[in-house]
Structure formats: structure tokens, C-alpha cells
Amino acid sequence: MKKALIAIWSIMHLFIGMAFASDGNDWLTYYEKSGFLETPRYAQTIEFCRRLDNESKFVKFTDFGLSPQGRQLPLLIVDGKGKFEPEDISRRKLPVILIMACIHAGESDGKDAGFQLIRDIIINKKYQNVLDKTVILFIPIFNVDGHERFGPYNRINQNGPKEMGWRVTAQNLNLNRDFLKADCPEMRSWLKLFSTWLPDFLIDCHVTDGADYPYVISYAIENRQNMAEPVRQWINTNYLPNLEKRMETCGFPLIPYIGFKDGFDISKGAMSWVTPPRFSHGYGAVQSRSFLLVETHMLKDYRTRVASTYQILLHTLEIISGDAQTLLNANRDADRITSNLAGSDFALRYKMNEDTTWLDFNGYESEVINSEISGGKWIQWTQIPKQSRIPWFNSADPANWTRIPYAYIIPPEWGELIDGLELHGVTIERLKHEVPLEVDSYKFKNVSWQNDSYEGRHPLKFGIDLVSETRTFPVGSAVVICNQRTNRIIAQLLEPEGYDSFVSWGFLDAIFEQKEYAEDYVLESLSRQMLKDRPELEKEFKEMTAKDSSFAVSPSKRLDFFYQRSPHWDSKINLYPIGKLTNFQELPLE
Numbered sequence: 218m219k220k221a222l223i224a225i226w227s228i229m230h231l232f233i234g235m236a237f238a239s240d241g242n243d244w245l246t247y248y249e250k251s252g253f254l255e256t257p258r259y260a261q262t263i264e265f266c267r268r269l270d271n272e273s274k275f276v277k278f279t280d281f282g283l284s285p286q287g288r289q290l291p292l293l294i295v296d297g298k299g300k301f302e303p304e305d306i307s308r309r310k311l312p313v314i315l316i317m318a319c320i321h322a323g324e325s326d327g328k329d330a331g332f333q334l335i336r337d338i339i340i341n342k343k344y345q346n347v348l349d350k351t352v353i354l355f356i357p358i359f360n361v362d363g364h365e366r367f368g369p370y371n372r373i374n375q376n377g378p379k380e381m382g383w384r385v386t387a388q389n390l391n392l393n394r395d396f397l398k399a400d401c402p403e404m405r406s407w408l409k410l411f412s413t414w415l416p417d418f419l420i421d422c423h424v425t426d427g428a429d430y431p432y433v434i435s436y437a438i439e440n441r442q443n444m445a446e447p448v449r450q451w452i453n454t455n456y457l458p459n460l461e462k463r464m465e466t467c468g469f470p471l472i473p474y475i476g477f478k479d480g481f482d483i484s485k486g487a488m489s490w491v492t493p494p495r496f497s498h499g500y501g502a503v504q505s506r507s508f509l510l511v512e513t514h515m516l517k518d519y520r521t522r523v524a525s526t527y528q529i530l531l532h533t534l535e536i537i538s539g540d541a542q543t544l545l546n547a548n549r550d551a552d553r554i555t556s557n558l559a560g561s562d563f564a565l566r567y568k569m570n571e572d573t574t575w576l577d578f579n580g581y582e583s584e585v586i587n588s589e590i591s592g593g594k595w596i597q598w599t600q601i602p603k604q605s606r607i608p609w610f611n612s613a614d615p616a617n618w619t620r621i622p623y624a625y626i627i628p629p630e631w632g633e634l635i636d637g638l639e640l641h642g643v644t645i646e647r648l649k650h651e652v653p654l655e656v657d658s659y660k661f662k663n664v665s666w667q668n669d670s671y672e673g674r675h676p677l678k679f680g681i682d683l684v685s686e687t688r689t690f691p692v693g694s695a696v697v698i699c700n701q702r703t704n705r706i707i708a709q710l711l712e713p714e715g716y717d718s719f720v721s722w723g724f725l726d727a728i729f730e731q732k733e734y735a736e737d738y739v740l741e742s743l744s745r746q747m748l749k750d751r752p753e754l755e756k757e758f759k760e761m762t763a764k765d766s767s768f769a770v771s772p773s774k775r776l777d778f779f780y781q782r783s784p785h786w787d788s789k790i791n792l793y794p795i796g797k798l799t800n801f802q803e804l805p806l807e
């Protein structure tokens with residue numbers, strides 16, 4: 218960012234606002250009419266959507282589902298030919314761009330910016346190239362129930378609007394942690410919308426918390442190895458350099474969405490990370506689609522923040538409409554590569570390494586003093602600009618690998634998992650009769666659950682051992698053949714070590730429970746008989762007693778030693794019920 222640009226930010230915002238306020242038509246948005254201070258409630262939001270629909274043949278207002286409190290999840294479809302069916306649009310080969318706001322309902326910038334932009338395109342006939350070359354899906358409020366928990370005190374760090382919605386849903390769940398596990402009805406509806414339209418580019422609008430600095434707007438987009446290469450290249454070559462240039466020119470220079478190594482001393486460096494798929498932009502990576510996270514800065518006034526969001530939405534639409542085919546080709550190639558991953562090694566997780574590049578960062582001078590209130594340190598930001606060049610930890614290495622099999626087989630009793638896969642657009646086939654199959658699978662060990670509830674669940678940690686065995690899979694078992702554009706999601710959900718796997722979120726907790734118990738006096742005689750029949754057990758038993766003191770002093774553990782080695786022990790406990798077929802095999806499919 219050039220220093221002079223900081224000074225012209227506020228002047229730019231003034232002009233952007235005045236152009237709308239002075240044109241005299243009655244198409245001002247609620248936000249504009251309020252003097253750029255307020256955001257509309259749900260009812261007024263729906264009213265504006267209906268008005269756009271009534272006025273223009275290029276806009277359709279619909280919903281993509283209902284919230285737990287019964288509200289419509291609003292969706293505006295904007296198409297230059299007035300075609301609103303996904304099949305019509307996919308025939309015309311136009312990029313579909315999904316813009317969503319208020320996933321965190323208190324962060325309403327995207328709602329007001331999106332309405333201004335769509336009004337400018339449809340009513341004021343601006344940016345017609347965008348209308349000709351893209352299809353826009355706009356969700357003004359995703360978290361509709363949370364949005365109506367409305368009040369002035371919902372965002373302690375945030376400078377406006379006057380009142381706003383609440384971060385999470387009526388069920389107290391954070392939609393922006395729910396993309397993979399899909400516990401929220403709103404998310405399940407969104408995933409159906411995603412699979413139906415398969416958008417080519419997505420934008421999720423937020424307001425960030427964090428350190429104070431002059432930048433109004435920051436962004437994240439998954440552009441490391443976790444994103445399929447053609448899309449990664451498109452982002453890094455076609456999109457980001459262009460966007461950064463345009464945003465700087467219009468007075469809103471961009472900064473990547475970063476954290477600081479040391480919150481009290483920024484000179485120690487900035488860091489980025491590979492985002493798990495529970496988050497919107499991380500979900501983009503497992504769907505091989507660019508998903509832009511927009512984060513305006515909480516301390517900037519509402520009007521400035523909305524103006525910056527307007528610009529990033531507009532410039533993204535213009536960049537894509539200016540070269541739509543390149544994006545469509547990148548997405549097509551990414552899907553082809555992903556469909557062919559079977560037999561390849563695939564990284565489930567990444568860790569940041571110590572490599573750094575330099576980041577030119579425009580911050581504020583700050584002072585750290587001792588606080589008599591907290592007893593700790595208190596950082597005080599001035600408004601004095603301070604330019605610095607800081608190390609940026611922005612490079613990742615794969616942390617664990619799996620090999621994508623020919624297929625996963627899921628017994629039919631695990632219907633919740635099968636339904637979950639289908640929500641993400643995974644194609645499921647079924648066994649038409651029972652069949653014994655030689656499969657790879659996992660045995661879990663050292664399983665422990667997180668004590669505190671997180672998103673209504675208690676995620677777990679575990680170790681795994683690979684097992685290979687013949688299992689008989691019943692009729693109706695789901696066969697997930699790994700020849701799909703969703704292969705990355707299939708692996709992330711079904712490989713236990715994935716960031717957001719079904720196992721780690723606790724969908725399979727019951728497999729870790731012992732359900733049959735032996736009386737001690739029965740085990741006493743059983744163990745004596747076993748030692749007589751299998752003398753080699755004695756050596757193992759003595760070794761265990763010698764090396765493991767907790768074992769040595771525990772009567773139940775000592776008796777369990779024999780129970781677990783007897784044919785009475787549950788052979789399925791701690792065993793993953795899902796099998797992997799490594800290689801192609803003819804299967805009796807329905």
C-alpha cells in the first residue's frame with residue numbers, strides 16, 4: 218500500500234456514498250436511507266428481495282430451505298437472460314458466483330454491500346458486462362434465526378451498524394464450523410444448494426476481530442497444496458494479482474487474513490494456515506472451488522466497511538466476467554484431476570513450516586503497558602501509521618497422508634454417514650446382495666474425548682492401526698467409488714485422520730463402547746483354564762505384570778487380559794466399520 222492511498226480512503230468512501238444518496242430514485246437501500254448507519258431486519262431484507270424480483274425479469278427471489286425457527290433461507294438469482302434453473306445456466310457455460318452474507322449474522326456488511334451492487338447492476342444498469350458474463354446467487358442472510366436476535370450489543374469489538382444480529386444460530390451452533398459435519402438444518406440446505414448449482418466461485422462476507430491496523434479489508438482464499446492445482450494456479454496467477462491491484466487503485470488495499478506470532482510484538486512475524494474444511498473457505502478447497510473469505514476490519518465505521526465490501530464483490534465479478542472461460546477451464550481440470558485420485562497419495566492435513574517470505578505491513582504504532590485491572594499486558598494502539606517489513610510464515614507441508622482407494626464400503630446401518638456424504642454431492646451405489654470382501658480398515662487405540670463441548674460435540678483424539686481382513690458386507694451397503702469430483706471430501710470424511718472426519722466429530726462414538734461384560738468369578742476360572750490350554754500366555758502375562766505397574770495392581774485389568782484373549786471378547790470393539798477396497802473389484806451393485 219502506498220502511503221498517500223491511506224489519506225484518500227475516506228474521500229473515496231464519501232463519493233461512493235454520495236452517488237447513491239443524491240440520485241433521487243426510490244431504490245435506495247434500507248442501509249442508505251439510514252444514513253449508512255443501520256442494516257435491515259429479516260422482514261425488510263425479504264421485502265427488498267421481493268421488490269427486485271417484481272421489478273426485474275433478471276432477478277428471481279426464492280429460498281433454499283427453512284431455518285429451525287421456520288424462516289425462509291433467502292436466495293436471489295440474478296441472470297442476464299432471465300433463466301433461473303441450474304440446468305439452463307450450466308448449458309450456457311457461464312460461471313456461477315455465489316455471494317453470501319450474515320453466516321455470522323452480526324457481520325452484516327455483505328448484506329448491505331450486496332444489495333447495493335445488485336441494485337446498481339439491475340436497476341441502475343451499471344456493470345452490464347457482469348450481467349452478461351456471470352450468474353449471481355446472493356444469500357443476503359444465511360443465519361436467519363441468529364439475525365433476528367437483534368440488538369446493539371451483539372458485537373463488542375465492532376463499530377456499527379447501530380444494531381445487528383447474533384453470531385450463531387438459534388441452536389447456538391456456528392454455521393462457519395459446520396460445512397463438513399452439517400449438523401445445522403441451515404447447512405444441510407446450503408449443501409443441497411451447493412450440489413444443485415455447483416458454483417464456480419464463492420464469497421463469504423465477514424467482519425474480523427483482531428489487532429488494530431489501517432487496512433479496511435482483508436481476505437483469505439485457499440491457494441496452497443490443499444487446493445487442486447488448476448484452481449490454485451488460477452487464483453495465484455489470474456485472480457489475486459488482479460484483485461490486489463484493483464483494490465489498491467480504488468482505495469482499499471488488501472491485506473491477507475493473518476495472525477501474529479506475538480500479539481504484543483508484530484515485528485516477530487505474521488502467520489497464515491491451511492484452513493480445515495469446517496470453514497467456508499476451507500470447504501472451497503475440498504470442493505475444488507475458489508471460496509473467498511472477506512473480512513472487513515471491526516474498528517472501521519460501517520459505511521467504510523460496506524464500501525470496501527462493495528468494491529471487492531464488484532472487482533471479483535468483473536475479473537471473472539472479463540475472463541470467464543479461464544476459470545471454467547480451471548474448475549473443469551480440477552474436477553478431472555480429483556476424479557482420478559484413486560491409487561494416489563493424498564495429504565489429509567498440513568502443518569505450517571518455518572519458511573518465511575517478507576510482508577510489507579502498514580500498521581499502527583502501539584504501546585504495551587502493564588494493566589492494574591488484568592494484571593497482564595495491555596496493548597494500546599495509536600492511530601500513527603507505522604510501516605514495517607515483517608517475516609510471514611506462509612508455507613505448509615503435508616502432515617499426514619492416505620492413499621485414495623478404489624472404493625469405500627459402508628454397512629447400511631451407518632445411514633447417517635451415507636446421508637452426510639450424499640449431502641456433499643457424493644454418488645452412492647448399493648450392494649444388491651451380501652458379499653465377503655477383503656478390505657483394509659482401521660483399529661483405534663488410545664481414544665480420548667475432549668472434555669468441553671465444541672459445536673455441540675466432544676471431538677476425539679485417537680491412534681490407528683491398519684488392519685486387513687475379510688468382512689461380509691450386508692445387502693444395501695453403500696459403495697463409494699473414488700472416481701468422483703468429490704474425492705477430496707470423501708477422503709476427508711471417511712479417513713479417520715481427516716481434519717473433520719466423521720470419526721473425529723464423534724459420529725461413530727458407539728464403536729468404542731464395551732457392551733458385554735464378564736463376571737469376575739467367571740473370568741477367574743476362565744483364565745486358569747486358558748493358562749492350562751495355552752501355556753505361552755503365562756509368559757506374556759508375567760511380562761505385562763512386570764512392566765506395567767497400573768496393570769499389576771488392577772484386578773480388573775489382569776482379568777481383562779484373559780477376557781480380551783478369549784473368544785468371548787467383542788471382536789468389533791474399536792474397529793472401524795468402513796472398509797477400503799484398495800483395487801478395482803467387480804461388485805454386485807444394484
Ligand SMILES: [Zn+2]
Pocket residue numbers: 321324423424
Ligand atoms: Zn465472521
